[in-house]
Amino acid sequence: MDAVAVGSLYALIALGYTMVYGILKFINFAHSDIFVLGAWISFAAASATGWAAASNHPIGPAPWVWWVVILLSAAAVIATGVEFASASRAGRKFDIRYTRSAGVLTLMSVWAWAAIAMLFGAKVAHDHEGLHLLSGGLILLCAMLTCGLVSFTLERVAYKPLRKAPRLNVLITAIGVSLLLQNAGQLEHMFGTRPTRMPALLPDRVLASIGGGGAANTPSVEVHLVDVIGAGTALVLMLALDWLVFRTKMGRAMRAVSYNEKVAALMGIPVDRIISFTFVLGAMLAAAAGFLYAMKYPGLNQSAAPVWVLLGLKAFVAAVVGGIGNVRGAMLGGLLIGLIEFFGAKYLSTDFRDVYVFGLLIVVLLVRPSGILGKAVADKV
């Protein structure tokens, strides 16, 4: 059961890697840090709404968050005013979607206020007895929104200027962004360097025990409620993503950009917007994975701990094993990696669990370099 729960989390993170790779053809090394950020933001949100018992955080967001959000909103208002003025002076019709900065800034500030509204909703729900599950859900949404916003900003600031640069440069930038997120997370004003314990936001009890006892005295397989909720949430999110990618107009645009960026642009698809959307989508899934991971393993390490990086790498391996650039492959790969890791740890040896994962990676790459569900791409001369 652990295997399925963790495997579905791997799949959630792997989706972010695979979507970005599918469109931009680069490995977003900062993605695992978004996952960590998701876990830590859900911790911060939980303590801000009064969940953590011995929390030294004040109730509500940290003061600097207010400053950032207020400044963002002010910038949005000013930019909208300027754009409106210039549009009316030039006699154009004002449409905020086609402005250079006003639209983006307005979107960002509305987004940030929505995250804060979620936080207060979660606080209200926390204070009422029967609504605790709702509070947990709102904290999850808050973490997803915040991570989406962070990822959006990072994409616009760090990656967008490098659209035409060699891929290695983008990769180094991703490593730089990753370093930035890791070390910014360690600051005292953010999350600090001490590991903390995540409060249990989701109810947990043993639902059922399968097997066990008997002559060999094997321990029974326990099905925990938190695993079921976690895997269930992950599954719902994945189904939603699958619907989004394969059944909606946005998804068709994403697939078109991934297939051929230039032609997609010629067909009138707003490529930049699609890329930003992809980043935000991946970050939101990673944040959800972070939240669920923190529910399952409540000990939160500091943001630069090697454990986190290794988790992100395994998720990346899942994306590659499933066929990078392939959304359904990433889901399959995540589950496969989870199963292999936990069954290997259980029946062979716990010490070598990382070896199984990377061994699987190497075997898959040598036998079928494009992954299980990936298509082989021939070089054009």
Added chain:
Amino acid sequence: MTKLFEQARLLKPAAPATMLRAVWPLFAVIALAVVLQAVLKPWLETVSGGDFYAKVLLDIGINIILAVSLTIVNGFTGQFSIGHAAFMAVGGYTAAGIVYYGSMYFYGDAAPHAGALSTMIQDHHSGAIFTRGDGLYVISLIAGGIVAAICGLVVGLPSLRLRGDYLAIVTLGFGEILRVLIQQSADVSYDAAEIRAAPIVGLGQLFSQPRAEWQAPLWARLGGPLGFSGLPFYTSLFWVFIIVGITLLVAFRLKNSTFGRAFLSIREDETASEAMGVNTTRYKVWAFVIAAFFAGVAGALFAHTTGVQLSAQELGFQKSFDIIIMVVLGGMGSISGAAIAAAVVTILPELLRDPTRLVGWQPQIIGITLLAAAIAAVLRYKGRSAAFLWSIAFGGAGLCVLTWLGYGIVKLADATGHPLDIKLGDYRMIIFALSLILMMILRPQGLLGVREVWDKALWAKRAKQGGKP
């Protein structure tokens, strides 16, 4: 016909001349290393009152070896390997095992028994120039390199059929597997008698003895997750800079040889070079093996440095990323660029570690900035380009402004009676990450691009405005 033959032979220089031309850089390197060890190190110690500067210089040397060796794979051949630190770990652990257990065998303890050439700390000086311990150390350097090269061959042969990102992922995977394997090794034994009794290879006992009596052989006693501690410190400026020199020589000779041109052709277009008859896999594996050899030697040097606890955790993919950062900052394929970037990347975090030291270094930084800006301005005036000098000047100026801004804010806060409770040291990695991102956006080709410092094309006349680059 014979006349043509004679003429052709005249064109070929005589053996002594060739030998001299081939060998003099080596002697120059050795002389330089001796000077560093005998003159510069004592001077640095008197200047700083400790071995801090010498230690930084040592780290710079090791990083130069790593960056230049990775340039052979990433820069020359255009392959993308992100598991370079794994080869460093292989070399480091091999050398550590040889020196530690060899030293136990010869001397009965693992304290350094170093001669004058390999002392970093004064009180370990035993009087001789070259001791048996030094010999062991040199052997361990070579062995570390060879074992790492063999590992490179084993990793490279299957995986270099892959291209681009997939190769990167496989190298990463191999590195991680290696790290886990090293972390599962048995603890180091500190008891000389026990070490002498332990089997060296120890495969025979797997068959001849019951499982409970198996003893971990020496090659498997590498410290486990806590790392290999108690290693003697042999690495000195002399050894490091000899290896730096050899690495640079090999890299330059390689770049201009037939072999190197095959590497470059693979970088430019793999499909085309294969069509021209270059056996791409073979050359890629060669590049990989050569790079792994030098990474192994660098790991061996690193293992015997003062203040280093050799651990597989530390030589994980983050170390690999550090090396890649150096290569890309220097410019892919530029040896001198990689070396300069290695020095900068080593010094910068050290400078940022302690802001007061940064303030103390202001004259030097301002000096370098002004010098670079002045040379660049003169060249600009003469109509030549020196973009990389501008970026050095720009970076230096940025550093100065940042320092004074931070200093001013702290002083202002003190003056207004609300002292800031900010430890600037906490922000050093953030500043480092930001400068990395900025560098990639502002100067994506790295400091020197594919050129070397002395390439004429780097200093060539600027292209006319509006002309195609």
